[in-house]
Amino acid sequence: MTYEFDQVLDASGLSCPMPIIKTKKAMDELQSGQVLKMISTDPGSVPDVTAFSKKTGHELLGHEEDGGSYTFYIKKA
Amino acid sequence: MSNNQANRVAIIAAHGTLDAGYPPLIIATGALGLGMEAAIFFTFYGLEIIKKGKADKLQVAPIANPAMPVPIPNIIGMLPGMTPMATMMMNSWMKKANVAKLSELLEIAVEGGVRIIGCQMSMDVMGIKKEDLIDGVEIGGAATFLEYASDNAIALSF
Numbered sequence: 001m002t003y004e005f006d007q008v009l010d011a012s013g014l015s016c017p018m019p020i021i022k023t024k025k026a027m028d029e030l031q032s033g034q035v036l037k038m039i040s041t042d043p044g045s046v047p048d049v050t051a052f053s054k055k056t057g058h059e060l061l062g063h064e065e066d067g068g069s070y071t072f073y074i075k076k077a
Numbered sequence: 078m079s080n081n082q083a084n085r086v087a088i089i090a091a092h093g094t095l096d097a098g099y100p101p102l103i104i105a106t107g108a109l110g111l112g113m114e115a116a117i118f119f120t121f122y123g124l125e126i127i128k129k130g131k132a133d134k135l136q137v138a139p140i141a142n143p144a145m146p147v148p149i150p151n152i153i154g155m156l157p158g159m160t161p162m163a164t165m166m167m168n169s170w171m172k173k174a175n176v177a178k179l180s181e182l183l184e185i186a187v188e189g190g191v192r193i194i195g196c197q198m199s200m201d202v203m204g205i206k207k208e209d210l211i212d213g214v215e216i217g218g219a220a221t222f223l224e225y226a227s228d229n230a231i232a233l234s235f
Binding site for chain 2: 013014015016017018020021023024051052055056
């Protein structure tokens with residue numbers, strides 16, 4: 001399922017902790033309620049993005065996997 | 078998100094091999110990613126990580142290191158050239174897995190406001206001067222670390 005999004009961050013090819021560091025930076029630039037679409041190829045980013053959302057209070061709307069590429073939709077609190 | 082969660086990580090980095098350089102820096106930069114604060118107290122061999130130009134020159138020895146992914150008998154591992162070889166091997170795996178270099182993580186940490194603290198006592202013991210270290214280092218002792226760690230911090234030692 002896809003969601004509407006306001007910004008895209010392509011973190012493909014990056015390893016921990018870079019996907020989360022870049023996601024944080026991108027989220028900082030959004031307005032409350034806006035959605036970031038983040039793409040990663042790091043399997044560790046699945047639990048990491050869940051943890052990021054839990055810690056920061058931003059909402060992980062959903063995520064999907066497609067052949068080694070993970071897409072996340074995160075809504076700024 | 079409850080109100081009494083820790084929002085700070087206090088890290089001690091006491092070792093200076095290539096594999097030991099990563100945990101403090103990954104945790105500190107990871108903390109930044111979660112909107113947390115961090116401080117790393119570099120002591121003894123950990124000071125090697127923050128010496129000017131040294132972060133990317135850390136080494137790992139195959140000798141007495143039975144957890145090395147490629148097992149090398151100690152009698153071979155002690156030969157000249159084996160430590161640089163094991164170091165080169167590990168660095169190539171890091172590159173292949175797209176892991177950031179220690180100098181890059183250090184830069185992100187410093188720019189992100191991670192406190193970089195050099196242990197005064199270890200510096201005296203090993204003859205390291207402030208000018209030998211990267212810019213932005215505070216020099217302190219145990220009390221400096223403990224004061225930071227006592228304010229609802231996760232405290233880790235590597």
